Amino acid sequence: MSLTDSRRVAIDTLLDIDLEEAYASIRLPEILRQAQLSPRDAAFATELVYGTSRLTGRYDAIFRLITGRRSMGELDPPVRAILRMAAHDMLALKTSPHAVVSQAVDATREYCGHRPTGFVNGVLRTLSRRDLAEWRCDVLAGRDGIAHWYSHPSWLVTELSAALASHGDDPRDLTKLLVANNNPPSVDLAVRIGDRAALQRHLPFDVEPTLYSPIGLRMSRGNPGRIREVRSGKVAVQDEGSQLMTLLAMHAPLEGPDSAWLDMCAGPGGKAGILAAEAARRGAHLVANEVFEHRAELVRSSLAPFEDVQIRVGDGREIGEAEPKKYDRILLDAPCTGTGSLRRRPEARWRKRPADLEELTALQRELLTSAAGALRDGGVLVYVTCSPLVAETLTQVRHATKTLGLTQLSAPEILRGAIATDIELPEGDNVQLWPHRHGTDAMFGTVFTR
Incomplete structure (x- = not known):
């Protein structure tokens, strides 16, 4: 049995993720276009890539038990990718062990030569002798078993547990959160221009209104790129949690004029697109600022349907000094660890380090000051992160109120008014969304005034 094209595509993508720090969401479509697979084979390759990436920590823990190795880093990269993919194929997708072993051996011979084939064959045959429940017991019994089985770095599991408790949620829900981070996310659409109900009626495939966002639609199948309104920019692919944070920014009450709006860190442009549509309806002027030119290009593309928007490239940390007290309404969607969107970028969890927090939180404080x-x-001023970690959320709120002299408004009350429906949130002035509770990315948002 020769190696199938779908598995070859998966291995090539996994190698690029491992060696070049590529993102599956960018690299896989490129490889799929070159391979010209059938829709069925492309879907299989996609599941191999994303499923393997999500559960790499689990599979590595099992292989360490089998081989006695301290780290999968001791193996050649192609062997590492092939073993991880084969584990997902066998344990998660329930492909017959004989077929999985045969394909893995063929892949090893193609990518590495004959020498490692015996090792790969032996490891996978050992893997096949026990079912998933048995491996689960052994992994959970080991040190950092929860982190390994649910495939998250140990330091991040500690941080997420602390975040649940600090945001007023039940820390016993930790495993539910970790499981949710490993589930494929839905594809959500934000209707920027036009009527949501009318769009829902004429789309060629099934969509349902999102549970909370009044401008959102959730797709159960289909390619959003085939939707005319998506191509024109009237509708955009955007997680419901991100939509809710933008609605929070749009509907926060203020005193006096409401014509000067700023999106301080606008790239890649999803939130700016919703703001631009609302600014046009209200007669406000939006400035969309982005520090990096390549991300500013994404903002320009996202905001193509909107005329009265100023898109500029600049360091947000300099705006406060350059334009003191100029803006009525500011959205600061701050650069962060992105640990709230692990469902969408599963490989990102392995690239974050505790040391990243120190650098990012310092940047967030500078941006808040500006x-x-x-x-x-x-x-x-609406402060948003796609991270629930305490250092990026509650600690920054304390900085804004105690050091910068800002006053918090009730973000939950504002959000409930904006969406005209109830949403389960802990008591307090902040909004913290969770994938296991709300079905969104783990977005944080709060509202300040002065």
Whole structure:
């Protein structure tokens, strides 16, 4: 049995993720276009890549038990990729062990030569002798068993547990959160221009209104790139949690004029697109600022349907001093660890380190200081992260109130008013969304005024 094209595509992508720090969401479509697989084979390759990436920690823990190795890093990269993919094929997709072993041996011979084939064959045959439940017991019994079985770095599991408790949620829900991070996310659409109900009626495949966002639709199947309104920019692919944070920014009440709007860190442009549509309806002027030129290009593409938007490239940390008290409404969607969107970028969890927090939180404080300087008295500043980690959320709130002299408004009350429905949130002035509770990315948002 020769190696199938779908598995070859998966191995090539996994190698690029491992060796070049590529993202599956970018690299896999490129390889699929070159391979010209059938839709069925492309779907299989996609599941192999994303499923393997999500559960790499679990499979590595099992292989360490089998081989006695301290780290999978001791293996050649192609062997590492082939073993991980084969484990997902066998344990998660329930492909017959004989077929999985045969394909893995063929892949090893193609990518590495004959020498490692015996090792791969032996490891996978040992893997096949026990079912998933038995491996689960052994992995969970070991040190950091929860982190390994649910495929998250140990330090991140500790941080997520602390985040649940600090945000007023039940820390006993930790495993539910970890499981949710390993589930494929839905494809959500944000209707920027036009009527959501009308769009839902004429789409060629099934969509349902999102549970909370009044501008959102959730796809159960189909390619959003085939939707005319997506191609024109009237509709955009955007997680419901991200939509809710933008609605929070749009509907926060303020005193006085409401015509000068700033999206301080606008790339890649999803939130800016919703803001631009609302600014056009209200007669406000939106400035979409982005520090990196390549991300500013994405903003320009996202905001193509909107005329009265100023897109500029600049360091957000300088805006407060350059434009003191100029803006009525500011959205600061701060650079962060992205640990709230692990469902969408499963490989990202292995690239984050505790040391990253120190650098990012320092940047967030500088951006908050600048945003506070650019905010006029009576205006509103909405601080958002795609991370629930305490250092990036609650700690920054304390900095804004104690050091910068800002006052918090009730973000939950504002959000409930914006979406005209109830949403389960802990008590307090902040909004923290969770994939296991709300079905969204783990977005954090809060509202300040001065």
